[in-house]
Amino acid sequence: MPASSTDTPARLLGISGSLRRASNCTAVLRALPALLDGRASLDVMTLHDVPPYNADLEGEALPEGVRRLRQAITEADALVICSPEYNYSIPGVLKNAIDWASRPSFASPLKGKPALIVTASPGLFGGVRAQAQIRDLLAATLARPVARQHVAIPAVDKKIVDGRIADEPTALLLGAALDDLLAELALVNAGRP
Numbered sequence: 001m002p003a004s005s006t007d008t009p010a011r012l013l014g015i016s017g018s019l020r021r022a023s024n025c026t027a028v029l030r031a032l033p034a035l036l037d038g039r040a041s042l043d044v045m046t047l048h049d050v051p052p053y054n055a056d057l058e059g060e061a062l063p064e065g066v067r068r069l070r071q072a073i074t075e076a077d078a079l080v081i082c083s084p085e086y087n088y089s090i091p092g093v094l095k096n097a098i099d100w101a102s103r104p105s106f107a108s109p110l111k112g113k114p115a116l117i118v119t120a121s122p123g124l125f126g127g128v129r130a131q132a133q134i135r136d137l138l139a140a141t142l143a144r145p146v147a148r149q150h151v152a153i154p155a156v157d158k159k160i161v162d163g164r165i166a167d168e169p170t171a172l173l174l175g176a177a178l179d180d181l182l183a184e185l186a187l188v189n190a191g192r193p
């Protein structure tokens, strides 16, 4: 069960939209605990083991990677999604994972789950063109994407160095965004719509 007490550190699940070994997005997620000051823990999950969505498998034993993804989302209090944009859009692996996690419709592990959307790119725009698409996708699942300015990190390859956030404005942006995520979680825990 998700933590409901404000005394208990929240459990965040970071989901990376990139499978790349040296992924910048995964590195962003791994750097976030330094900004949380013990208010929350953050586990990072990659999507290597999630097969293509196939409705036939829903009636049978779920693939192990899907079962683990759904369990991790269920056990998390809130999500941080960090993703690149591919061709101005959502990477297929991320879309696929959200499809798996979104079942059954409107009653899935994603329902009511606060989710912070972060995009990142070595390019100039920080993957910002995928932001609204990820938000819309989460809206379809009845998750609670945090309402705030975009958290898009351009030139990300220069901002995470040796696993640390090496750029002060980026650290401030991510810190403020995590504050907003935890505030959204507090609303959920207080039973607020």
Ligand SMILES: Cc1cc2nc3c(=O)[nH]c(=O)nc-3n(C[C@H](O)[C@H](O)[C@H](O)COP(=O)(O)O)c2cc1C
Residues within 6 Å of the ligand: 018, 019, 020, 022, 023, 024, 025, 026, 083, 084, 085, 086, 087, 088, 089, 120, 121, 122, 123, 124, 125, 126, 127
């Ligand atoms: C198929 C493909 C499409 C891409 N399209 C975009 C794009 O539209 N905009 C962009 O900023 N970067 C694009 N990129 C570059 C990615 O942002 C870059 O590979 C990034 O580092 C991937 O994230 P990662 O470091 O977490 O793996 C694309 C890369 C690939 C492989």
